[in-house]
Amino acid sequence: MTDTTRKAARPDVPAAPLAPGRTEPAARRTRRRARVTPWLFLAVPLALLLTFTYAPIANMVAYSFTDWDGVSPELNWTGAENYTELLTRSELFEVFLVSGYYLVASVVQIVLALYFATVLSFDARFRNFFKGVLFFPYLINGVAIGFVFLYFFQDGGTLDSVLRLLGVESDHAWLGTPFSANTSLAGVSVWRYLGLNFVLFLGAIQSIPGELYEAAEIDGASRWQQFRYIIAPGIRPVLSLSVILSVSGSLSVFEIPYIMTGGATGTETFVIQTVKLAFQFNKTGLASAAAVVLLLIVLAVTWVQRRIVPDEKVDLV
């Protein structure tokens, strides 16, 4: 990802001709034009980048120190008040506990994905079928998934019917208590996102040269040893990427709980709360502070991951 290192590693491209006009004893006119041309290409992309990514961040940080309601022309500087409110009003901070469910779920998800990727990379039978089936949920529209699983967990819905078929009579309201509801929603999230992790792992495993396994087999290595000493090191970069995606994903869960429960019965997540603060209760200042906190956490997590695993190796294509 680091642009400059990649460039240096590319042997086949001579560096000099990249800049037309620099090496040639060219007229000043071409040199000036060569200096302007890249900016003509970059004008629109940069304008969009600044307008929709950097300006919002700057504004958000500014709003977070005010009591603005998002509509009125009036806004007062309140210092760090929003941040103290966030940290001291426990119900505003409790939403982070909900992320815990999704964090646990993503551990389950990664382990399952790793298992299926390993199994399917060894056993080729019906591989494409199972690969397709496991990956497909990742492509489905979030609202559709929400409805599929609302019906799944409904009283007398899919889950209850299957359980009855297996001889378990259940009148448990799956989305009725905070624990059960959050577990169910986290389960849906595993169902939805497992496929991406799985395909990433499978790709990484399959890019390991086959001779390595053969050599290991000749040396008498067991399947577990092959996994431990060949596969595990081979997928380390992808694994660390999955972990980071999971952590930031768990912190910014929105769609599934919003669509399925609207944040009721203790399933409100940080993003749902922020959206409600900003657009229902018109507390733009407070919501901005919340968003800044989330942004900082996500950036911190990413930074830690980058420190642990340098990212040049994450290159599957």
Place this chain on the structure above:
Amino acid sequence: MTRRAVARALVHLSLITAALVVLLPLAVVLLTSLKTSREMANGSGALALPDDPLNFANYLTAFRDGQMLSAFANTAVVLVVAVGGTILIGSMTAYAVDRFRFRFRKLVVALFLLAALVPGVTTQVATFQIVDSLGMFDSLWAPIALYMGTDIVSIYIFLQFIRSIPVSLDEAARLDGANAFTVYRKVILPLLKPAIATVVIVKGINVYNDFYIPFLYMPSEDLGVISTSLFRFKGPFGAHWETISAGTILVILPTLIVFLFLQRFLYNGFMRGATK
């Protein structure tokens, strides 16, 4: 040897279970979408087969009363414009950054790299004010601009790909008298086709599935895209699961078709997208 056979059987069992867990919830919704409201009421259970497997009445209701037709039309407009724009923006950025040396180049690259780390959901509070002040709130322009302007992943894909195009091709064209724009249009863009295909697929599916942005920025009912229109089924069709199911299947069907035809591209595309 038998131990190995047992292990094999267990592995197969786990695969079949996984396939069932994925497919069953979807299959039940498909069954439900074919049932009449009377069948739903008599309590035969979610797994019961519909009396008439060709009962498409619910789909008609979903289409007519659920405004799915205009939803598909709106989605198509947003999709085409946003994906087209993304391709132009991504390839232009990649071309400028990879083929030119200019002042502040490193800064520009850093700006794009850094933006990839910012999760879009966190900044919407403030993005909303900007979109609103540009007069794009509650119009199709809001999602189009946001999809085009905040897609760093596509820029990465183009950057990765453009590096594999030999610079000698550019130079040859230059010697023939082509300027930078002709090189971009006649040499680079055609050679970027595989990258464009990847971006079309990945971006297309992401746009088709996005709920958050249209939900925030297009509250008007006639501006519903498929996500928001389907979401609105929750109100009027409240307990009519047969209609909600039909709408759900209608939304999933295009994805399934695309998936069946483009499987290979999809895996590679999303792998590229995720690993950047």
